[in-house]
Amino acid sequence: MLGEGIVKGLAETARNFLGSYVSKDRLTTVQYPEERLPQIEAARNFPFLVYDGEDWQQGMRCVSCLICEKECPPKCISIEKSKDKKLDASGKPQFYPTVFNIDVSVCMSCQICVEVCPFDAIKMDVDFELSTKDRFGDLLWNKERLSKSNEYYRKIHPTEAAAVDAQLAEERAKLEAKSKLAAEAKAAAAAAPAQSASGVTAEK
Secondary structure: OOOHHHHHHHHHHHHHHHHOOOOHHHOOOOOOOOOOOOOOOOOOOOEEEEEOOOOOOOOEOOOOOOHHHHHOOOOOEEEEEOOOOEEOOOOOEEOOEEEEEEEOOOOOOOOHHHHHOOOOOEEEOOOOOOOOOOOOOOOEEOHHHHEEEHHHHHHHOHHHHHHHHHHHHHHHHHHHHHHHHHHHHHHHHHHHHHHHHHHHHHHO
16 A cells, blocks of 8 residues: 555654653653763773772782773874883782773774773773863863773673683682782792701611
């Protein structure tokens, strides 16, 4: 029939319009900022740096490997690597970024930096209320502003954070077991000459 598609389209529009008055799920208008929709876990805005523990500088996971800087398509990340090393949360000496800046006026929230990071040190934030009166000065975020705790990461991405925590815990357990075996082997090697020396003395 001529015009059947138009009639179907108008009927669907009318159904959605009238249904919005009786169905809560169809109410699309949110009275922001008094009313807010819950953030979905897969939402993303700009990156942030994850740190473990209470001290953001000591617990920072980033080891300044520079992979995210190299892989960033718009080149909005700039990093300067430290000359010395510091102990990370697991007690292992690591390099760290003396400078870690992200120009959010250039960042396109592609999440490539998150995907290439081998240390789960950079993740995507969900915060979108970032308006400021400073047009230019507040667009370059340094590592202090970018640093957020692992507890915050668990809050905004609980499923992903739980998987990352489990993986990191497994790696720490393997590292501790390896260190323990190395210490035992060293102690056994040190004890062997002493036993040999005592045996020679006994023979004399």
